[in-house]
Amino acid sequence: MEKERDKTIIDKIWKLLASVKLAIVIFALISLTSIVGTVLEQQAEPAKNIQVLTKIFGKSLAPTIYSIFEKLGFMDMYHSWWFIMLLILFSLNIVICSLERLPRIWKIIREPIRPVTEEQIKKFSINRDIVLKGKPDKIKNVVTEAIKNIGFNHAELKEDKGYQIYSQKGNYTRLGVFITHVSILIILLGAVIGVFFGFKGFVNIPEGKSYSVAFSRTEPLNQAEEDERDKILHAIGASSDNILNAAMQLGMNEKSLRAKMRRYGIQPLGFSIRNDDFNVDFYSGSDMPKEYRSWLTIIDKGKEVMKKSIEVNAPLTYRGITFYQASYGMNPNAHGEFIIKVTSQSGASETKQMHLGDKFIIPGTNIEGTIKDFSPALSRDQEGRFFTYAEMMNNPAVLIDFREGGKDKYSGWILKRYPATWRLPEGYIVEFMDLWGVQYTGLQVRKDPGVWVVYLGCITIAVGLYMAFFMSHRKLWVRMIEEKNNTRVLIGATSNKNRAAFERKINKMIVLISKRQEGEK
Amino acid sequence: MDSSFFFGLSTMAYILAMMIYITYLAFRKTQIGITATTITIAGFVSQTLALLMRWKEFNEISGMGILRSAPLTNLFESLIFFVWCLILGYLIIEFKYKTRSFGAFVTPIAGLALAFIDLSGMSKEIHPLLPALQSNWLLAHVMMSFIAYATFALSFSTGLMYLIMKTDKRNETAYIFWSFTLGVFVTLMLAMGIDFLTFKVVVKPEEFIKSYMFRASFLNPSHSIKILSYVFITVIIFIIWRYGSILKKVLEKFAITADTLDEIAYKSIAIGFPIFTVGGLIFGALWADQAWGVYWSWDPKETWSLITWFIYAFYLHGRMIRGWRGKKVAIVAVTGFTAVIFTYLGVNLLLSGLHAYGEIE
Numbered sequence: 001m002e003k004e005r006d007k008t009i010i011d012k013i014w015k016l017l018a019s020v021k022l023a024i025v026i027f028a029l030i031s032l033t034s035i036v037g038t039v040l041e042q043q044a045e046p047a048k049n050i051q052v053l054t055k056i057f058g059k060s061l062a063p064t065i066y067s068i069f070e071k072l073g074f075m076d077m078y079h080s081w082w083f084i085m086l087l088i089l090f091s092l093n094i095v096i097c098s099l100e101r102l103p104r105i106w107k108i109i110r111e112p113i114r115p116v117t118e119e120q121i122k123k124f125s126i127n128r129d130i131v132l133k134g135k136p137d138k139i140k141n142v143v144t145e146a147i148k149n150i151g152f153n154h155a156e157l158k159e160d161k162g163y164q165i166y167s168q169k170g171n172y173t174r175l176g177v178f179i180t181h182v183s184i185l186i187i188l189l190g191a192v193i194g195v196f197f198g199f200k201g202f203v204n205i206p207e208g209k210s211y212s213v214a215f216s217r218t219e220p221l222n223q224a225e226e227d228e229r230d231k232i233l234h235a236i237g238a239s240s241d242n243i244l245n246a247a248m249q250l251g252m253n254e255k256s257l258r259a260k261m262r263r264y265g266i267q268p269l270g271f272s273i274r275n276d277d278f279n280v281d282f283y284s285g286s287d288m289p290k291e292y293r294s295w296l297t298i299i300d301k302g303k304e305v306m307k308k309s310i311e312v313n314a315p316l317t318y319r320g321i322t323f324y325q326a327s328y329g330m331n332p333n334a335h336g337e338f339i340i341k342v343t344s345q346s347g348a349s350e351t352k353q354m355h356l357g358d359k360f361i362i363p364g365t366n367i368e369g370t371i372k373d374f375s376p377a378l379s380r381d382q383e384g385r386f387f388t389y390a391e392m393m394n395n396p397a398v399l400i401d402f403r404e405g406g407k408d409k410y411s412g413w414i415l416k417r418y419p420a421t422w423r424l425p426e427g428y429i430v431e432f433m434d435l436w437g438v439q440y441t442g443l444q445v446r447k448d449p450g451v452w453v454v455y456l457g458c459i460t461i462a463v464g465l466y467m468a469f470f471m472s473h474r475k476l477w478v479r480m481i482e483e484k485n486n487t488r489v490l491i492g493a494t495s496n497k498n499r500a501a502f503e504r505k506i507n508k509m510i511v512l513i514s515k516r517q518e519g520e521k
Numbered sequence: 522m523d524s525s526f527f528f529g530l531s532t533m534a535y536i537l538a539m540m541i542y543i544t545y546l547a548f549r550k551t552q553i554g555i556t557a558t559t560i561t562i563a564g565f566v567s568q569t570l571a572l573l574m575r576w577k578e579f580n581e582i583s584g585m586g587i588l589r590s591a592p593l594t595n596l597f598e599s600l601i602f603f604v605w606c607l608i609l610g611y612l613i614i615e616f617k618y619k620t621r622s623f624g625a626f627v628t629p630i631a632g633l634a635l636a637f638i639d640l641s642g643m644s645k646e647i648h649p650l651l652p653a654l655q656s657n658w659l660l661a662h663v664m665m666s667f668i669a670y671a672t673f674a675l676s677f678s679t680g681l682m683y684l685i686m687k688t689d690k691r692n693e694t695a696y697i698f699w700s701f702t703l704g705v706f707v708t709l710m711l712a713m714g715i716d717f718l719t720f721k722v723v724v725k726p727e728e729f730i731k732s733y734m735f736r737a738s739f740l741n742p743s744h745s746i747k748i749l750s751y752v753f754i755t756v757i758i759f760i761i762w763r764y765g766s767i768l769k770k771v772l773e774k775f776a777i778t779a780d781t782l783d784e785i786a787y788k789s790i791a792i793g794f795p796i797f798t799v800g801g802l803i804f805g806a807l808w809a810d811q812a813w814g815v816y817w818s819w820d821p822k823e824t825w826s827l828i829t830w831f832i833y834a835f836y837l838h839g840r841m842i843r844g845w846r847g848k849k850v851a852i853v854a855v856t857g858f859t860a861v862i863f864t865y866l867g868v869n870l871l872l873s874g875l876h877a878y879g880e881i882e
Binding site for chain 1: 811815834
């Protein structure tokens, strides 16, 4: 008695989870809640969303509505427990629906095609009735040929007064729907693997510096926290990435250090990455960026193991961790090195690395240059005065004073992006190659062992969808019966999808049969 | 002769075809119909030429190779490609179903969209590509998305026509639904038209969406104009609701049955859905993975395409498994396309996110 009731409850739950109705409800719930998630900026500062809500509901209601939404988890809804529950329910629904339907589909797929009677053949959605001259024995060959021509293999059966040929094709395409649904599960599985075994972080590396960690915490730290984090970073750096040594140095055990690292979002990479150089390329004559590029070096166990330049859309991967070009910036307080290439008239050139105020001699002369000033983005105003129009290195320029034999000769701005400014009156070329050490590159760092699973799911879903929407399961019967020295040919055919296309094939087959028949006469 | 010459030619052809298709509706003379089709095909051929030329011009200017120079990089170009897909889809239907009745509905969309580009003075210059867009995925992702959008647009118009033909009681939900949707569409089209006439701005399309769209009406700083706009939309909806039966009578004159409409709506979605899934969602995710290191980040554009996907998944499950036919699914098809429009324009207009290209971060 007791057991019976249990069974019915489980049955009920099973039936609910196997229903398309539930699927439709889940579709609606995910969509509707997601709309809220696109209106409210996710993981944003409260002020931003209060402003959004003020626009919609007015000033008096906004704070109340904000706190309600916040309690419901809408400020980070895609990670909230109920949204994850929805996704789990969605997956369960797919699993159970697929399990429910697979045996039935499988049965249809494996079912061999059988001959049919004359009454049955006439009931198919596509059917034709033609009379051809000649005996069925001869017609059979023609028909066989034509069926082969439209791509069917066939079985044949000898009947009383003739033959029946029957064939099916594309029965496995019925698996398309199943494959599509399983692919969604594979993609979700890949996402789960990524959440549990991967991390997402970022790191800003100044030119010339290297890092062995990435940062995954986005919430700001207070001063005390920041100090502690820096101490930990220092200890990790000093013990060359050995966490155990770093913990000893800090006077704590490894476990608590790891906990602290998690708290501050410090992700050890297991190797170091150095920014050798960062550069922005612009489309000529404009401030429209063409390319952001970082030259990076991977250092593993003290050895340089990889050198590669990355740009947007072309990341670098080492030991499962991928670095993406994400942003850049400038540290105005850093003391960079000016890299200047001087070429004399004879063509001999020399590259010099200098600081602001440093002097250099043009080879073979006694002309002396002094680096006087720098602008990251030099421009002229209407009166022709120079000014800096941006904080980033949009149009870097150095002001160099030239003196000969202790006397002022000339001075001028040399612009990195404009070769015309490099040439001195005497024909020497002073090229401003770079100001190195003031820019940093912003790298998005990701480790995601699940991404291959996601890719696999993407491939199988494409295959599944193609099978489900563009291929069909087609069946064909042709019955040839002798009738007054002629042969009556009855054709019946069905297709689970796109009947019109199959009908055209059948018509083509009939044309082939008639042509061959006439040719043989 | 450059690409803009042929674009201009195709715009004129589509507008001319629109007028002839409407004349055809009134007089039903075969010769008129053939003329309309011929002009549409001529417009289509010249638009194809224009697209290829622009592709070539883009390649010459940017020097980034054929695959990365597809003219699909901004609103202007995507709108043109959308129109191209729409006309192609229409021509296929005209030949397959041997009916010209749709012409009077599809060519106005094409003509209006192109005229909208001309009127707005939308920037037609070739802009070099931002680093984030320099990828071979651009071609596959954007092209397939727009092919899918065009099929969804077809299912929208056939779905709407189906609803108009199948409803006759003014208190019926489906009747209220279509008259409301049509009313909103008509008014928003008008509002955009007023925007252009008022501002006559020559700006980038993205900027237009952000700073000018609906500023002459619904988003006007003046309260009275704002209120007037809402009154106006209500009046339009009311008129369409009240006199919807006239539209029905017009549609009934066509040599097209409601069942054919239902079938076309279904077939369009059956073609568009897999293309959208693979080209829009999957290729988009793969590209994002390569460019940003996240294949899915729930940014508004992604989320809205997922919502669109769910709506069409809803349509297909309702139809294939629960056996829904007719009005029920037609409503879903119409709703699906409003989500498409929101994904395409609304997200940029109202919401922010990663797809607002401009800065590196």
